[in-house]
Amino acid sequence: MNPRIPLLVSCLLSLAAAAASAATPANLSVEQIVDKNIAARGGLAAWHAVNTLTTEGQLDAGGKPAHQLPYVLKQKRPHKSRLEIVFKDQTSVQVYDGAQGFKVRPFLNRDDAEPLTPAEAKIAATAEELDGPLVDYAAKGTHIELAGVENIEGHPAYKLTLVLKNGEERNLWIDAGSFLELKMDGEPRKLDAKLHKVAIYFRDYSIEHGLNIPHRQDTVVESVKEPYKMTVTKVTVNQPMEDSLFTKPRTAAAVGPAAKP
Secondary structure, three states: OOOHHHHHHHHHHHHHHHHHHHHOOOOOOHHHHHHHHHHHOOOHHHHHOOOEEEEEEEEEOOOOOOOEEEEEEEEEOOOEEEEEEEEOOEEEEEEEOOOOEEEEEHHHOEEEEEEOOHHHHHHHHHOOOOOOOOOOOOOOOOEEEEEEEEEEOOEEEEEEEEEOOOOOEEEEEEEOOOOOEEEEEEEEEEEOOEEEEEEEEEEEEEEEOOEEEEEEEEEEEOOOOOOEEEEEEEEEEOOOOOHHHHOOOOOHHHHOOOOOO
16 A cells, blocks of 8 residues: 555545535624624724715616616615615605605606605615614614524525514524625515515625625515616715705705716
C-alpha cells in the first residue's frame, strides 16, 4: 500500500467533516441570530444614526416588452414613507405618514390626492421601518420565534416567525452563513377574487454609507409567472426631508417633480 494513501484519506475525511460543519447552521438563539444579522447589515450604531433613507432605481412592471419605471422611495423616522414612480412622464405618488396616507395617480387621470384603500393602508402600516424588521424589534412591539432551518435557493437559513404588534405573523429567513435576509413573507394579494401568497427575495447586497443594503428585491406572487423586480441604483442617507413631503397636498401641483434616479 502506498503509505500516503491513509494520510490522504484522513485529510479528505477531515475536509468533508469541516465542509459538513460549515454547511450546518449553528444552534443559535433568536437573540444571537438577530445580533449577527444587525452586525452583518452594518451594526446597530450605524442604523441608529440614520434618520432618513432615500433609495432610487427602477421597477420592473412586467409585460412584454418589460416596462422599466424610475422610482424614488423616501423614508423618515419613525415610520414615514413617500414612493414616487414615473410612468409616461407622469409621477404617481403614494405616501404614508405613520398613521394614514394618500395617493395620486395621474396615469389614470386622477390628479387629486385620494386616501389609501384599507388594504393599501394596512400594507403601509405593517411595512418595515427604514432600518428593517429586526433592529429594536422588541421596542417596535414585535415578538420573534425560531421556527427551524430551511433551504432557500441553496442557502441554509434560519426561519424566524415575527409576530407583529397588531398580532399578524410574518416569516423571515436569515442566511446561516452571511446572516443577511434572504426572503420574507409579503402581504397576500387578491387576484381573481382569491388571496395569493407573496414572497420577497433580497439579493445583490453591497455597502452604502456603511450599511449593507440589498440592491435588488424580487416580489414573487403565487400563481403569477414572472416576479416583480426592484433594482436600487442609488442610496442617500440623512438627506434633509421636510415633514410636508408626507402630508396631503392641497392641489395636484403640490405633488412634486417627477422622480429622476
